[in-house]
Amino acid sequence: MLKNIYFRATLLSISLLLISCDKDDTPVAENEMEVFTKAVIVVTNLTDDSSETYNFEVEEHDHGHDHGVLPQTQDDDDHGDHTVIELKSSSEYKFEISFLNETDPNNIIDMTLAVMEEKDEHLVHYELAGNGIEIESYSGDTIDSNGNAMNLITKWTTSTATEIDVEAYLIHQPTSKTGNTRDDFGGATDVEIEFEAHVE
Amino acid sequence: MPTAFLLLMSVGSNYGQVCSTSFEGNIFSLEQNTPLESAVVEVIGSNMIVTSTASGYFKLEGLCPNSIIKIKISHINCPDYFGEIDLNKSLFENFYLDHKVEELSEIILSDDKINDLSTSSRFFSISELEKERYSDSGLATVLEKISGVNTLSTGNKVAKPVIHGMFGSRVGIIYDGVMLENQQWGQDHAPNLDLNAFDRVRVIKGASVLKYSGSNPGGLIIIDSSPPKINDTITGKTIINSSSNGRGGSIISSITSSRESGTFLRSQFTIKKNGDLSSPNYILSNTGSNEKNISITVGKNYSKSNIKALLSYFNSEIGILKNSHVGNIKDLLRAIESDSPDVINDFSYNINYPNQDNTHYTASLDYNYFFDSDKKLSSKYSFQLNKRKEYDLRIGDFKNIPSLDLNLSTQRINLNYTWSNLFNEFNNGIFFELQENYSNPGTGVKRLIPDYLNTKFGGYFISTFKLNRMLNFGLGFRYEYSSNDVYKYYRNFRWENENYEGRLGKYVINEVLSQKLIRKKVIFNTFSSNAGFFNEFEKKYSLSVQYNYTERSPNIAEMFSGGLHHSLASIEYGDPFLKKEKTHKILFDFEKNDGKFNFRINPYFSYSDDYILAQPAGFEQTIRGAFPVWEYSPISSIFKGVDLDFVYPIKDNIKFKNSVSWVNAKNYDTKEQLINTPPLVVNNEIRIISNNFKKFNAIIEHKFVSKQKLFPNNNTMTIVIESGKKISKVVDISTPPDAYNLFNLNLNWGPYNFVSSNIYFSLSIDNVMNKAYRNYLNRLRFYSDEAGRNVLFQIKIKY
Numbered sequence: 001m002l003k004n005i006y007f008r009a010t011l012l013s014i015s016l017l018l019i020s021c022d023k024d025d026t027p028v029a030e031n032e033m034e035v036f037t038k039a040v041i042v043v044t045n046l047t048d049d050s051s052e053t054y055n056f057e058v059e060e061h062d063h064g065h066d067h068g069v070l071p072q073t074q075d076d077d078d079h080g081d082h083t084v085i086e087l088k089s090s091s092e093y094k095f096e097i098s099f100l101n102e103t104d105p106n107n108i109i110d111m112t113l114a115v116m117e118e119k120d121e122h123l124v125h126y127e128l129a130g131n132g133i134e135i136e137s138y139s140g141d142t143i144d145s146n147g148n149a150m151n152l153i154t155k156w157t158t159s160t161a162t163e164i165d166v167e168a169y170l171i172h173q174p175t176s177k178t179g180n181t182r183d184d185f186g187g188a189t190d191v192e193i194e195f196e197a198h199v200e
Numbered sequence: 201m202p203t204a205f206l207l208l209m210s211v212g213s214n215y216g217q218v219c220s221t222s223f224e225g226n227i228f229s230l231e232q233n234t235p236l237e238s239a240v241v242e243v244i245g246s247n248m249i250v251t252s253t254a255s256g257y258f259k260l261e262g263l264c265p266n267s268i269i270k271i272k273i274s275h276i277n278c279p280d281y282f283g284e285i286d287l288n289k290s291l292f293e294n295f296y297l298d299h300k301v302e303e304l305s306e307i308i309l310s311d312d313k314i315n316d317l318s319t320s321s322r323f324f325s326i327s328e329l330e331k332e333r334y335s336d337s338g339l340a341t342v343l344e345k346i347s348g349v350n351t352l353s354t355g356n357k358v359a360k361p362v363i364h365g366m367f368g369s370r371v372g373i374i375y376d377g378v379m380l381e382n383q384q385w386g387q388d389h390a391p392n393l394d395l396n397a398f399d400r401v402r403v404i405k406g407a408s409v410l411k412y413s414g415s416n417p418g419g420l421i422i423i424d425s426s427p428p429k430i431n432d433t434i435t436g437k438t439i440i441n442s443s444s445n446g447r448g449g450s451i452i453s454s455i456t457s458s459r460e461s462g463t464f465l466r467s468q469f470t471i472k473k474n475g476d477l478s479s480p481n482y483i484l485s486n487t488g489s490n491e492k493n494i495s496i497t498v499g500k501n502y503s504k505s506n507i508k509a510l511l512s513y514f515n516s517e518i519g520i521l522k523n524s525h526v527g528n529i530k531d532l533l534r535a536i537e538s539d540s541p542d543v544i545n546d547f548s549y550n551i552n553y554p555n556q557d558n559t560h561y562t563a564s565l566d567y568n569y570f571f572d573s574d575k576k577l578s579s580k581y582s583f584q585l586n587k588r589k590e591y592d593l594r595i596g597d598f599k600n601i602p603s604l605d606l607n608l609s610t611q612r613i614n615l616n617y618t619w620s621n622l623f624n625e626f627n628n629g630i631f632f633e634l635q636e637n638y639s640n641p642g643t644g645v646k647r648l649i650p651d652y653l654n655t656k657f658g659g660y661f662i663s664t665f666k667l668n669r670m671l672n673f674g675l676g677f678r679y680e681y682s683s684n685d686v687y688k689y690y691r692n693f694r695w696e697n698e699n700y701e702g703r704l705g706k707y708v709i710n711e712v713l714s715q716k717l718i719r720k721k722v723i724f725n726t727f728s729s730n731a732g733f734f735n736e737f738e739k740k741y742s743l744s745v746q747y748n749y750t751e752r753s754p755n756i757a758e759m760f761s762g763g764l765h766h767s768l769a770s771i772e773y774g775d776p777f778l779k780k781e782k783t784h785k786i787l788f789d790f791e792k793n794d795g796k797f798n799f800r801i802n803p804y805f806s807y808s809d810d811y812i813l814a815q816p817a818g819f820e821q822t823i824r825g826a827f828p829v830w831e832y833s834p835i836s837s838i839f840k841g842v843d844l845d846f847v848y849p850i851k852d853n854i855k856f857k858n859s860v861s862w863v864n865a866k867n868y869d870t871k872e873q874l875i876n877t878p879p880l881v882v883n884n885e886i887r888i889i890s891n892n893f894k895k896f897n898a899i900i901e902h903k904f905v906s907k908q909k910l911f912p913n914n915n916t917m918t919i920v921i922e923s924g925k926k927i928s929k930v931v932d933i934s935t936p937p938d939a940y941n942l943f944n945l946n947l948n949w950g951p952y953n954f955v956s957s958n959i960y961f962s963l964s965i966d967n968v969m970n971k972a973y974r975n976y977l978n979r980l981r982f983y984s985d986e987a988g989r990n991v992l993f994q995i996k997i998k999y
Contacts, residue, residue, distance in 0.1 A: 033644030
């Protein structure tokens with residue numbers, strides 16, 4: 001009797017279980033679709049119209065394991081190779097920044113378009129560790145619906161020779177679009193790159 | 201059982217004689233004034249036990265004339281009644297058992313009446329009053345009432361229980377006899393369960409119940425409903441809550457209809473809604489939530505068998521604090537340095553991004569067959585489907601697409617055979633489980649959890665022996681085979697960094713772009729056991745000692761997760777080579793339950809090998825800067841702790857309750873503290889029951905949470921520009937917040953008669969002083985204070 005019930009119940013159970021588990025199992029690859037992998041800055045000298053392109057890309061690498069080593073420290077150098085942008089003193093330059101998603105080399109996505117489409121929710125900010133360069137929005141820049149420039153295109157005016165560390169941010173949903181330091185803008189950082197501006 | 205000794209005094213010595221006086225009476229339910237069937241009437245100190253008939257009648261025979269006897273009347277739905285009968289004066293009496301008192305029963309007392317768990321471990325239960333008081337909140341909030349249970353949360357509404365300092369896969373939740381299988385991969389994944397759908401909540405601290413699971417060294421939460429009565433009745437309950445903080449409310453309603461023929465139907469629903477919560481100083485933007493649950497149970501009892509089917513649906517939509525979505529470590533640093541969130545909007549009921557949408561479906565079928573009164577075969581089939589969608593702040597075409605979209609389905613068959621005699625009980629059973637996790641493609645974000653199919657089967661054997669009236673001994677074993685058939689995409693850079701080629705290269709089945717797909721079977725055999733005893737002595741003390749050995753196979757997240765945690769600005773990786781986690785745990789439970797001052801002490805100690813813990817493991821460079829990497833890795837761990845509860849009646853109608861819990865968790869090798877170890881918590885409570893005005897009671901609660909001084913240093917450094925200069929700053933994600941005191945007030949009125957039903961009112965104020973504080977165990981503690989004062993008004997109707 002007992003064996004019989006056990007047997008029947010088991011049989012019923014297994015048949016129930018097996019109903020639902022046969023389908024093609026191999027999952028498709030998921031690509032990061034709205035991720036930024038590259039920032040490009042095109043610097044044009046407004047005097048002679050000469051231009052230079054700077055690429056900021058992250059080579060994916062890990063700084064190794066350091067279990068138990070505390071506190072952790074992050075290298076001063078955020079991006080392996082330091083990018084230096086050479087500028088002349090007492091000159092004007094146009095800086096055009098754009099953002100790309102190159103996860104799939106066969107399908108490079110220009111993320112700048114998406115950023116411009118959501119102009120009210122994005123802002124580019126250059127933060128300088130030093131004085132001697134003035135930055136303002138330049139003609140051709142995207143202006144959001146409240147009249148704030150996005151700083152995708154900016155004019156850099158240099159004076160005397162100097163070397164300045166620069167951090168460039170693409171900020172998503174900034175709490176304010178006016179300010180001088182990164183802290184003034186709030187929001188979440190979507191892109192953060194750094195370079196040195198050498199004014200000679 | 202311990203309640204049995206609450207009022208017990210010295211027992212007369214004349215029971216050995218043969219006498220012929222009898223004492224009879226009827227037992228009624230005080231509220232409904234209906235006869236109570238199957239109430240157990242016991243003469244304390246003798247072996248004389250009778251049960252009441254359908255009309256509530258009982259008769260005790262063979263008593264000695266002119267003596268005074270002490271009796272205990274117990275019934276499954278009521279608290280135990282104790283009384284003294286002077287046989288000189290009376291040979292007949294009616295007794296009314298009070299449901300109201302049950303609501304005030306203390307959680308300090310364990311309830312051995314329902315010995316369906318087949319374990320010699322002791323448990324704690326939540327009183328009905330407490331369960332109903334927190335009907336507007338989630339499961340974890342209610343469980344915090346129990347010493348040694350804490351809450352690990354993400355904001356205010358996402359909370360998971362921590363028992364004895366352990367959480368996640370180490371704490372199991374059994375509902376209606378099955379392990380809850382929802383996505384439990386991280387701290388922000390809370391159990392998808394509506395407590396209001398069930399009657400009883402019990403917690404076994406620090407042990408598994410081998411009948412259900414063998415892999416929970418933290419403990420087990422058992423949630424179920426008592427079986428309905430077999431008579432023609434319709435009972436029901438409706439609770440309406442209205443809360444000031446979040447301007448929210450809920451309606452919870454259940455109805456049970458049972459018939460003499462043995463059929464019954466129980467249906468229940470819960471609807472909850474709240475808008476943005478407020479901390480004392482600001483609104484917590486985007487913390488609204490919605491919840492909709494419904495469940496239906498039908499069943500039939502036959503003379504030798506019974507059958508039950510359950511269907512339930514749970515859905516919750518939870519807003520996550522707006523500013524907790526950060527882009528990189530500097531954003532996190534800015535949040536830590538700021539006193540308040542940088543986004544504070546006006547109050548709203550809208551739930552924007554980020555948010556979570558969780559749905560859980562359950563269908564189960566139970567069949568029990570009784571061969572004799574002491575042999576039972578139970579079988580259960582259950583199906584669970586858990587759908588989880590997480591929405592983040594995204595841009596472009598992906599704005600409204602979830603970044604995580606998982607379906608987890610679990611089917612389980614359980615067969616259990618129980619046989620018992622007066623002294624011993626044996627339980628054995630087998631189970632088979634299939635679990636499939638499927639990520640909906642098209643999220644545009646790499647899978648946090650890979651697709652897998654898990655096959656599990658095993659068996660258990662549990663025995664409990666009553667060596668004599670005072671000494672119980674228990675022994676149990678459980679074996680589980682678990683095979684995970686995993687499909688996992690690895691990014692090439694991770695693959696190369698970790699040198700996976702040598703160890704995983706042969707499992708690669710596909711290569712696309714910069715990713716490799718592997719298919720691997722990961723198999724674990726786990727064997728868990730426990731042994732323990734429970735001894736009562738001098739009728740007022742009891743001691744339980746339990747030894748548990750637990751083997752837990754690593755969960756999928758621990759082995760294969762890979763993704764970004766936005767609120768912590770960190771990247772998490774699993775380790776595919778983890779071994780099973782092995783824990784030895786010893787628990788003591790010493791209880792005094794007699795006289796005025798009653799207490800319970802639970803010290804415990806555990807040692808684990810290959811204890812799986814997420815630990816900092818370097819940095820990963822992205823276009824947003826360097827992200828700290830956390831990796832699951834094995835350590836040896838030691839937990840020690842103690843929970844202490846006591847109750848002291850200051851006066852007849854004023855009771856003082858206190859509980860203290862302390863735990864210390866360390867890495868055995870490095871002696872470093874483990875992250876998220878709950879700090880010392882002290883709960884005080886004064887209960888005032890009005891003697892003259894019987895329908896009122898007041899509870900004043902005080903909770904002290906100390907500052908956790910023992911914590912690992914997981915801080916990182918980052919470089920920021922300040923005042924035109926580059927400087928290096930510490931991102932302090934380690935230091936726990938300050939200690940705090942909270943006061944709550946709870947006033948209860950009722951029952952009052954209202955159109956053939958009973959109506960109750962209650963007014964509660966949580967965080968009376970509107971204290972601004974932060975909680976170490978809240979993952980969003982870097983971003984905002986906890987919620988402030990909340991005034992909750994509750995109407996409860998029972999019919």
